[in-house]
Every structure is written in structure tokens, then in C-alpha cells.
Amino acid sequence: MAYADLLGEHESIRAVRALVARIAASPVRQVLLYGETGTGKGLVARMIHRLSPRAHRPFVDVNCAAIPATLMESELFGHERGAFTGAQATKQGLIEAAHGGTLFLDEIREMDLQLQAKLLTLLDTQQFRRVGAVKSATVDVRFVASTNRILLSEVKAGRFRDDLYWRLQVVPVNIPPLRARGDDVLLLAEAFLRHHAARCGRVIRGLEPRVAEMFRRYSWPGNVRELENLIERIAILETDELVLVKHLPDRIIREVEGRAPPAVSFGEGAALPLHRGFHEATEDFQRALIAAALKETGGRHGRAAQRLRLSRHALRHQMLKLGMAEAAAA
16 A cells, blocks of 8 residues: 555544554554554554654565565674675674664564564664674664464464563554445545556546445455555556446455355366456466365365465465455464
8 A cells, every 4th residue: 555644534543543643752662563464554564653753764674474584584683794605795684774763574473483582682672683793783773563463372372472472562553454444445445546547547436336335345355455456456457437346356246245156167168257357267266276175175274285285374375365264274
């Protein structure tokens, strides 16, 4: 979401904006953002930075799920020349790069336990040591972490350090899902329409009334990101001056109107669903494939991932992307 502010008028989002303003003005150094995928955790982190006295200093965004565990320590803490094979020069880490500003640790649950211990030391002392260094250095950084998991459950399962959890849990911020924000879905849809229609040189006057009602009733498993992606796709591909029901993916129509999903069979002699469009048909096939693997393996995500020749992380990512409710257990 390329917006400076967290848009919306629902009381829950007003409360988040008020809390963000208080956090930004405070001296607190640890903030923990909770929210489902696509709710705008990155946007909230940037708002905290932009509204704070640190706004003139760097904002450094680290996706903990995207950096391999073997590289994460060097990326965060930096390294000295010769610290390991391939370390041909001293490298500044992202923590140093954020000095005076804000370090955003997105999806912190994905950080391995050993590195969590080093992060805890940094939070406690504001000191760190580059990989291969002898002396420690001091930094002044505000840490904003985010997760789409229930971290206390991850602590109980042994996947997240309890001492780090309580250290981060100074000021928790809960970002509500789009389905809990009432008519904000229409306000956001109109804002996205204006933005993406202008980018595409289009004139789109708004939503057909049936579409507005469907937007209110749909569960939006991908939250605000799903809504914006849909509006952007419509702005690029469609030519009507209103967003019409025919522009919506079948998954929205099926959920709102209670239709059962169509059987997916692309075997020899089967009719291909060309009328539904490439993206929608492909998504249905992926859902059916994942559902078949889960059924075959008794709902065991690890074995289903092996059956599909995916990593467990890749399977979960795909299920979240496709809005499959089982993803929460993956």
C-alpha cells in the first residue's frame, strides 16, 4: 500500500491511528505489531517512524522470512573482513544502517532461535558486535517488529523465545482485519480506484451497487492487500467506467452468493474453463491441488508439502495467497 496514512473511519482503525501517534512521540524503543497478512503492518511501522522525532533518520525494513537463516546474522549485524569464507571486506549491517532511526523487523517469528538470543542482547543493551569483531558498538535504534502469528502460542510451542517475547511486548498494536472494519472497505476501494485509475490514465467513477454490497459481505482473507490488488487489476485490464460484478473473481462471488466451487479436472477430454480467465482458473486449480494433498495426507501440512514437492514455508505462503483457511495451521 503506497499511502502515507492508515486510511479508514472505523473506530478500530481510528484507535490504531491514535495509538500510533502516541507511540511515535514517546521514547519507547520496542513496538510489536500484530495483524493478519495484508492488514498494513508495514504501513503502520512507517507511520510510527514518520511521525516520530526520528523521521529525518533512516527507516530500514527487514523481511525476516525472506533472508536465509545462514545469512541473517551477517545482514543484521554486519561482519569484519575475513570473518568467514567470502567475507573479503568489512560490511555494515542493517542495524548500523538504522542508527538514529527505526529498524522494522517484519515477520519476526521467522527469525531462528539463536539469532533471537542475540537480538535480545541488543534490545537490552543497545550494543552489538559484528560477526568476527572483538569489540562491541553502540547504536540508537527503535525496533518495530511485526507478526501474523499469535506469538504467545509460538513461545509455548518452543518456536519463539519467551524472554524476547516479553521484551518486545512493551507496546503491542493490534491491526484489525479488513472484514472487521465495516464500510472502510468501500472507502479504501474508492481511494485505490482513484490512485490506480490515475496511474493507468483511466476514468473509473466508482463501484456498481451490487459490487459495493459484495465488498461489504466478502471476508477478504488477503485483507487490504487483496482489495488493492483486485482494484489495480481491474484498472489495468477492464474498460468500463464502473467496477462491475463481471470484473470480480469467482472466489468473491462464490463466497457471497454461497455457490460451491466448481470441480477442477483438466484431464484428457476435459473442458478447460477459458471463460473464467487465466488467473482465476489457475488459482482454482492450485486450491484443488493443495486440498487434494491435504486430504491424502490426513491434513498433515509437512507431508502435504512433500507430496507437492514444496517446502512447508512455500506451502503456507501459497495457501495464504489463495485465501485458504487451513493456512493458519500450516
